[in-house]
Amino acid sequence: MSAQGPLLSVAGIEVMYSRLALVLRGLTLSVPRGGIVALLGANGAGKTTTMKAIANLLRSERGEVTKGAIHYDGARIDGLDPSDLARRGLSLVMEGRHAFPTLSVEDNLKVGAYSRSDGAVAESLERVYSTFPRLKERRHQPAGLLSGGEQQMCVIGRALMARPRMILLDEPSMGLAPLLVEEIFSMMQQLNAEAGVTFLLAEQNAAVALRYATYGYLVEGGRVVREGPAHALAADPEIRASYLGLDASAEADGASLAARRRPRWLS
Numbered sequence: 001m002s003a004q005g006p007l008l009s010v011a012g013i014e015v016m017y018s019r020l021a022l023v024l025r026g027l028t029l030s031v032p033r034g035g036i037v038a039l040l041g042a043n044g045a046g047k048t049t050t051m052k053a054i055a056n057l058l059r060s061e062r063g064e065v066t067k068g069a070i071h072y073d074g075a076r077i078d079g080l081d082p083s084d085l086a087r088r089g090l091s092l093v094m095e096g097r098h099a100f101p102t103l104s105v106e107d108n109l110k111v112g113a114y115s116r117s118d119g120a121v122a123e124s125l126e127r128v129y130s131t132f133p134r135l136k137e138r139r140h141q142p143a144g145l146l147s148g149g150e151q152q153m154c155v156i157g158r159a160l161m162a163r164p165r166m167i168l169l170d171e172p173s174m175g176l177a178p179l180l181v182e183e184i185f186s187m188m189q190q191l192n193a194e195a196g197v198t199f200l201l202a203e204q205n206a207a208v209a210l211r212y213a214t215y216g217y218l219v220e221g222g223r224v225v226r227e228g229p230a231h232a233l234a235a236d237p238e239i240r241a242s243y244l245g246l247d248a249s250a251e252a253d254g255a256s257l258a259a260r261r262r263p264r265w266l267s
């Protein structure tokens with residue numbers, strides 16, 4: 001693969017947990033340099049597993065990639081440890097906001113600079129603070145006292161401290177109020193436009209993800225069942241009905257089967 005190819009490419013991967021449960025069944029996707037790509041799907045579709053497979057974080061959960069290949073920036077990365085991936089500019093922000101609760105916001109951010117050897121930590125801190133002014137205001141507070149949205153900013157800020165070229169962002173909207181979700185997504189768009197950071201974004205909230213992404217993949221049962229430019233997916237009648245909660249007949253008949261089957265997270 002040349003340096004002109006996609007920044008990330010996942011080719012036909014299978015993932016198995018505990019040598020028993022086949023969870024990804026030949027999943028293929030690619031993320032162009034400078035893109036924002038959304039990985040959509042319901043609960044349990046396999047989005048988080050895909051992110052962990054890319055970041056090589058499956059082993060601690062007794063999971064393994066049993067087939068396929070993952071390339072980043074033209075090189076095969078399956079098997080590389082996360083600090084090696086961070087040095088290559090690939091960072092993962094897991095779902096669930098794992099800030100260190102007793103450390104100050106600033107110390108949380110500094111943890112993210114561990115893979116840096118250029119000594120420019122102060123400069124990176126200032127960049128993160130300019131992206132998230134709220135973190136600067138609270139920099140001496142323990143991260144455990146931040147609101148959910150601020151904690152999300154803190155873990156994204158921590159990933160930014162490594163000056164990544166690409167961030168894998170898992171369910172950033174989870175548990176956040178709509179206004180905060182917009183704030184987090186517009187920050188992602190700003191980092192993409194101004195600093196050229198590439199994003200792969202796993203999201204259950206398809207409506208908001210498709211507004212910010214350039215391209216999307218819909219995952220069901222561990223494989224991609226639909227893909228296309230974000231605007232085309234947002235206009236696709238089946239996706240509108242099943243993932244965006246915009247089915248005209250269901251809207252007309254509140255008791256319809258389609259409405260009852262619609263997952264809770266779409267309402």
Ligand SMILES: Nc1ncnc2c1ncn2[C@@H]1O[C@H](COP(=O)(O)OP(=O)(O)OP(=O)(O)O)[C@@H](O)[C@H]1O
Nearest residue numbers: 017021023041042043044045046047048049050061
């Ligand atoms: N450690 C594990 N061992 C066995 N099965 C697992 C493990 N982790 C996840 N699974 C299963 O793999 C499937 C995919 O889960 P995954 O978390 O990747 O889905 P998801 O699309 O990210 O869903 P969610 O949005 O709920 O996080 C689910 O059926 C889940 O139960």
